[in-house]
Amino acid sequence: MKTDVVVIGGGPAGMAAACEAKKNGAKVVLIEREYRLGGILNQCIHNGFGLHYLGEELTGPEYANFWVQKTEKAKIKTLLGSVVLSVEKKGEKQVFVTVENENGIKKIETKAVVFSCGCREKPGPAINLCGDRPAGIYSAGEAQKIVNIHGKMVGKKVVILGSGDIGLIMARRMTCEGAKVLGVYEIMPTCGGLLRNVSQCLNDFNIPLYLSTSIVKICGKERVEGVVVAPVKEDFSFDLKKQKFVECDTVLLSVGLLPETELLFNKNLEESKTTNSYVVNEFYQTSEKEFFVCGNVLHVNDLVDNVTREGLKAGECAALFATKTLPSRNKIKVLFDENIRYVSKSYVFKGKGKTSLFFRVTKEMKKVFINAYSGGEKIATKFCPVVRPGTIEEIEIDKSKLGKDLSLKVEVAS
Numbered sequence: 001m002k003t004d005v006v007v008i009g010g011g012p013a014g015m016a017a018a019c020e021a022k023k024n025g026a027k028v029v030l031i032e033r034e035y036r037l038g039g040i041l042n043q044c045i046h047n048g049f050g051l052h053y054l055g056e057e058l059t060g061p062e063y064a065n066f067w068v069q070k071t072e073k074a075k076i077k078t079l080l081g082s083v084v085l086s087v088e089k090k091g092e093k094q095v096f097v098t099v100e101n102e103n104g105i106k107k108i109e110t111k112a113v114v115f116s117c118g119c120r121e122k123p124g125p126a127i128n129l130c131g132d133r134p135a136g137i138y139s140a141g142e143a144q145k146i147v148n149i150h151g152k153m154v155g156k157k158v159v160i161l162g163s164g165d166i167g168l169i170m171a172r173r174m175t176c177e178g179a180k181v182l183g184v185y186e187i188m189p190t191c192g193g194l195l196r197n198v199s200q201c202l203n204d205f206n207i208p209l210y211l212s213t214s215i216v217k218i219c220g221k222e223r224v225e226g227v228v229v230a231p232v233k234e235d236f237s238f239d240l241k242k243q244k245f246v247e248c249d250t251v252l253l254s255v256g257l258l259p260e261t262e263l264l265f266n267k268n269l270e271e272s273k274t275t276n277s278y279v280v281n282e283f284y285q286t287s288e289k290e291f292f293v294c295g296n297v298l299h300v301n302d303l304v305d306n307v308t309r310e311g312l313k314a315g316e317c318a319a320l321f322a323t324k325t326l327p328s329r330n331k332i333k334v335l336f337d338e339n340i341r342y343v344s345k346s347y348v349f350k351g352k353g354k355t356s357l358f359f360r361v362t363k364e365m366k367k368v369f370i371n372a373y374s375g376g377e378k379i380a381t382k383f384c385p386v387v388r389p390g391t392i393e394e395i396e397i398d399k400s401k402l403g404k405d406l407s408l409k410v411e412v413a414s
Contacts, residue, residue, distance in 0.1 A: 001029070001106060001107075001108045001109070002108070002109045002110070003027045003028065003029045003077070003108060003109070003110050003111075004021070004026035004027040004028065004110065004111050004112065004319065004322040004323070005018075005021045005026045005027070005028045005029075005110060005111070005112045005113070005114060005315070005318045005319055005322055006028075006029050006031065006095075006097045006108055006110040006112075006113045006114070007021070007028060007029070007030045007031065007113075007114045007116060007315070007318075008031050008084050008087075008097070008113065008114065008115050008116065008117055008263065009031070009032065009039065009115070009116035009117040009118055009260075009295070009297070010030055010031070010032030010034070010037040010038070010039060010078070010080075011037075011038065011039025011040060011041065011064075011116060011118050011295065011296075011307075012038075012039065012041060012063065012064070012067060012295070012304050012307050012308050012311065013116035013118075013294050013295025013296070013297075013307045013308065013310055013311035013314070014030060014032070014037075014039070014114070014116035014295070014311065015030070015037060015067035015068065015070070015071050015311070016067065016307075016308045016309075016310075016311030016312045016315060017114045017116055017292075017294060017311040017312070017314045017315030017318070018030040018071060018074075018076050018114075018315060019067070019070050019071060019074050019076070019312075019315065020311070020312045020313075020314075020315030020316045020319070021114070021315035021316065021318050021319040021322075022074045022075075022076055022315075022319075023074070023316075023319075024315075024316050024319035024320060024323075025319060025323060026112075026318070026319035026322050026323070027077075028076050028077065029076075029077045029078075029079065029108055029110070030071065030076050030077065030078045030079070031078075031079045031082050031084055031097070031099060032078070032079070032080050032081075032082065033081070033082060033083050033084075034080065034081070035080050035081045036068075036080065037064065037067070037068050037071065037078070037080070038060075038061070038064030038065075038067075038068065039064070039118055040060070040118065040141070041060035041061060041063055041064035041304070042060065042061055042064055042149075043060065043141075043144050043145045043148045043149050044059070044060025044061075044144070044148075044169075045059050045060060045061065045148050046059060046060070046169055046172075046173070047059050048196075049062070049063035049304045049305075050062075050063045050066070050304065050305065051305065052303065052305035053304075053305040053308050053309070054066070060304075063304060067308075079099060079101060080101075081101050081102060082099050082100065082101040083099070083100050083101070084097060084098070084099055084263060085098040085099065085100055085105070086098045086263070087113055087263050087264075087267075087291075089267075089288065089290060093111070094109060095109070095110050095111065095112070095113055095290050096108065096109055096110075097110060097113060111290065111321070111322040112290050112291075112292060112318040112319075112321050112322045113290060113291050113292065113318075114284075114292045114293075114294065114311075114314050114315060114318050115261075115263065115264060115291065115292065115293045115294075115297055116293075116294055116295045116297060116311060116314070117259075117260035117261075117263065117297045118259075118260055118295060118296045118297055119257040119258055119259045119260055119296040119297060119300060120257065120258055120260060121139040121140070121141050121142070121166075121253070121254075121255075121256075121257055121258075122139075122253070122255050122256045122257065122258055123139065123253070124137060124253055129161075129215065129218065129253075130216065130217045130218070131217040131218030131219060131220075131227075132218060132219070132220060132221060133218075134218070134220040134221055134222055134223050134224050134225075135222065135223045135224070136154075136155055136220070136223050136224035136249055136250045136251060137218065137224060137250075137251045137253070138154055138250070138251070138252055138253070139252070139253050139254075140160070140162075140164075140166040140167045140169075140170045140252045140253060140254040141166055143170055143174075143252050144166065144169075144170055144173065147173060147174075147177060148173075153177060153178075153179065154174075154250055154252075155174075155179060155224075155248075155249045155250025156178075156179050156180065156249055156250070157179070157180050157182060157247065157248040157249050157250065158171075158174050158179050158180065158181045158182065158248060158249075158250045158251075158252060159181075159182050159183060159185065159215070159227050159229075159246055159248045159250070159251050159252070160181065160183070160184045160185070160251075160252045160253075160254060161185050161214065161215050161251060161252070161253050161254065161255060162184075162185075162186060162187075162192065162253060162254035162255040162256070163184050163186040163188075163191045163192045163193050163198075163209060163211075163254065164192045164193050164254040164255075164256065164257075164390075165192075165193040165194055165197050165302065166254050167184060167192075167193070167252065167254025168184065168191075168193045168197040168198060168201040168202060168254075169197060169201055170252055170254070171184055171201055171202060171205070171207050172200070172201035172202075172204075172205055172207075174252075175205045175207065179250075181205075181207045182208075182246055182248055183207070183208045183209070183210055183246070184202065184207065184208070184209045184210065185210045185213045185214055185215060185229055186209065186210065186211050186212070186213065186214075187212070187213070187214040187232050187236070188211070188212070188389075189211055189212045190211065190363075190364050190388060190389060190390070191209065191211070191388075191390060192254075192389070192390045193302075193390055194302055194390060194391060195388070195390075195391075210229070212231055212232045213229055213230065213231050213232060214229065214230070214232050214238070215227045215228065215229055215251070216228040216229060216230045216238055216240070216243055218251060219245070223249060224248060224249050224250060224251055225247070225248075225249070226245050226246055226247040226248055227245075227246050227248060227251060228243050228244070228245055228246075229243065229244060229246055230242060230243035230244075257296070257300050258276060259275065259276055259277040259296065259297045259298070259299075259300075260297055261276070261277055261278065261297060264278060264286075264291065264293075267288055267291065268287075268288070269286045269287050269288055269291070270286070270287040270346075272342065272346070274341060274342040275298070275299045275300075275342055275344075277293065277297060277298050277299060278293055278298070279346040279347075280292070280293055280294075280298060280344070280345060280346065280347075281331065281345060281346065281347035281348065281349070282345045282347065282348045282349060282355045283313070283314075283317035283321075283326060284298070284310060284313055284314035284317060284345075285317060285321070285326075289321065289328070290321070292314045292317060292318045292321075293314070294307075294310040294311050294313070294314035295307045295310055295311055298310065298344060299342065299344050299358075301392060302390065302391060302392050303392070306358065306392060310344075327349055327351065328349075329349070330349055330350035330351065331347050331348075331349055332347065332348050332349070332350060332402060332404070332405065332406050333346060333347055333405075333406070334346055334347065334348060334357065334406050334407075334408065335405070335406065335407040335408070336359065336407065336408040336409070337407070337408070337409045337410065338362070339361055339362055339363070339365065339409070339410035340359050340360070340361055340362065340408060340409075340410060341359070341360045341361060341362045341389065342359060342360060343357055343358070343359040343408060344357070344358040344359065345357055345358070348397065348399065348402070348406060349399065350399060350402045351399050351400070352399065352400055353399055353400075354396050354397060354398050354399060355396070355397050355399060356394050356395070356396050356397070357372075357394065357395055357396075357397060357408065358392050358393070358394050359392070359393055359394075359408065360389055360391075360392055360393070361387045361388070361389055361393065361410055362389065363389065364386065364387070364388045364389065365386070365387050365410065365412065366385065366386045367383075367384075367385060367386075367412065367413040368383075368384050368387055368410050368411060368412050368413060369381055369382065369383055369384075369410075369411050369412075369413055370382045370383075370384060370387075370393060370395050370408065370409075370410055371408070371409050371410075371411055372395055372397055372406065372407070372408055372409075373405075373406070373407050373408075373409065374401060374402050374403045374404075374405055374406050374407075375403030375404065375405065377401075377403075379397065379398060379401040379402070380395055380396065380397050380398065380401075382395050383413065387410065395408065
């Protein structure tokens with residue numbers, strides 16, 4: 001089979017990329033390992049999806065269905081229940097994607113590949129969680145699938161470790177299903193999720209949030225019987241003099257996400273140690289020009305709307321690359337100061353038009369300006385009443401104003 005663009009991953013980023021690539025004249029194959037499109041959206045029955053992109057709040061399945069319908073209307077070739085075994089580049093122009101499904105193994109020859117594989121949750125061993133391994137320990141997403149898809153409860157007295165958005169959402173979900181959520185414990189001094197989720201998922205249900213506090217030990221042999229929690233000092237050691245036992249039968253882990261980058265291993269790509277993924281330019285193109293990366297496999301987004309925007313741009317640019325009309329000159333590296341943890345796009349191109357840069361800050365700051373400088377001149381500025389590590393920030397750059405350099409700074413308003 002031959003095509004112009006292969007999109008790996010049928011979540012919101014992948015469907016958006018496939019639709020936009022097809023719109024821009026490319027022949028597209030969309031590959032999804034599950035037996036239906038939608039990705040993680042299918043188990044997210046809460047609302048809050050599509051507010052920016054569609055102007056209305058939908059549930060996860062509703063937002064997924066919106067893109068499924070667009071994918072079907074575009075008549076995109078879709079391989080469901082299919083696992084990508086490898087992606088290999090042969091020579092300068094040929095890329096082969098090897099896929100396995102119930103019909104056997106096949107190779108697809110393509111000109112460009114969009115990786116929109118999403119991410120997975122960190123398990124307990126990844127954070128060196130101490131204690132035994134009894135029943136009753138789940139990742140927050142795993143518990144969400146059991147409750148929302150399979151209609152089963154995972155426990156009655158619940159402790160949640162980590163204040164990412166999925167942890168906050170599951171605190172509310174477990175409460176609505178009759179469980180008692182004893183608290184959400186966060187090792188950092190600030191919440192890792194959106195403030196709206198703190199308000200809607202914790203405050204509205206009187207669920208306590210304990211910052212700078214973490215689990216020291218999980219107790220129990222056959223089933224979780226409780227956890228030992230303790231305050232965390234500035235050096236991230238435990239203050240064991242203030243430790244206490246919390247009786248519970250279930251622990252949900254919301255301790256971070258890891259990009260699904262295995263298919264990109266050993267491809268000699270420029271890596272980003274901060275995001276555990278790969279460096280891309282403003283076209284979501286990696287250092288290997290045939291490979292494009294977007295969505296949560298690039299960096300963990302806080303809104304599906306941003307994931308969609310990345311997918312649309314990556315799909316468009318992959319199609320332009322396949323037809324040999326994608327610009328590749330006058331590349332400028334994006335630099336940033338110590339208040340910024342990472343910028344999703346590491347390179348931009350001089351020329352006409354505008355591009356948006358997405359980034360996360362290192363700490364909570366109030367009354368700041370996000371400024372972009374080039375050639376010693378301020379070319380863009382944005383005032384923010386507050387910036388937080390849990391929220392992605394955005395600034396738009398007019399590329400016609402770019403000189404030989406570009407740097408972003410977060411500066412406190414005087």
